[in-house]
Amino acid sequence: MPTQRRHSSWIVLLFALLFCASFTTNSFAASATEIDIKVDETLKRFRAEVPGGDAFLQRAQGVLVFPNILKAGFWIGGEYGEGALRVGNETVSYYNTASASIGLQAGAQSKSVVLVFMTQEALRRFQKFDGWKAGVDGSVALVEWGAAEDINTVTIHDPIVGFVFSNKGLMFNLTLEGSKFTRIKK
Numbered sequence: 001m002p003t004q005r006r007h008s009s010w011i012v013l014l015f016a017l018l019f020c021a022s023f024t025t026n027s028f029a030a031s032a033t034e035i036d037i038k039v040d041e042t043l044k045r046f047r048a049e050v051p052g053g054d055a056f057l058q059r060a061q062g063v064l065v066f067p068n069i070l071k072a073g074f075w076i077g078g079e080y081g082e083g084a085l086r087v088g089n090e091t092v093s094y095y096n097t098a099s100a101s102i103g104l105q106a107g108a109q110s111k112s113v114v115l116v117f118m119t120q121e122a123l124r125r126f127q128k129f130d131g132w133k134a135g136v137d138g139s140v141a142l143v144e145w146g147a148a149e150d151i152n153t154v155t156i157h158d159p160i161v162g163f164v165f166s167n168k169g170l171m172f173n174l175t176l177e178g179s180k181f182t183r184i185k186k
Helices: 003-028 032-049 053-059 120-127
Strands: 062-087 091-115 132-133 160-166 170-171 180-184
Touching: 003 120, 032 053, 032 062, 032 160, 062 120, 091 120
Parallel strands: none
Antiparallel strands: 062 091, 091 160, 091 180, 132 180, 160 170
8 A cells, every 4th residue: 555655646746747847838938038138148147257258159150048947856857948049149049948857856956058059060950950859869068178268279179069057157067968959939
């Protein structure tokens, strides 16, 4: 009987998480204007925190920016955020990102993600999919460098480069593997 009760508890918890996730994504979805304002703020922060960031972004073929990705979990976790793809400083489409995880975890955090498409081919391949999964449809290199280095002095040969920020600054040793990026209408 205790095993059956445990399974029932997990099923109830799973349905509650799914209900909350669908409620959050639909009820609190940001408007296109809200996303664009937050993207502008995130790019301004990127330029301020990353030495050489402005020149680096000028070489990019496109930039996908998620100003606020919320991650929460207790054994079962998930994350969700909305952002915009910019090409030539103009928003061309909107995306959400979502992922789920199971394992030892408890708590919540917020982060910002900036994905920089360095080649036209990488940008074209990304835009071809309505749902693009990091690590499956393409890989994202998360750049690490020293505090005194300029991003332009770091040798980057990867077609897609990712940067992750928290409220405390640039975050290192993270992965975006398994994150799904889906085009949405705004």
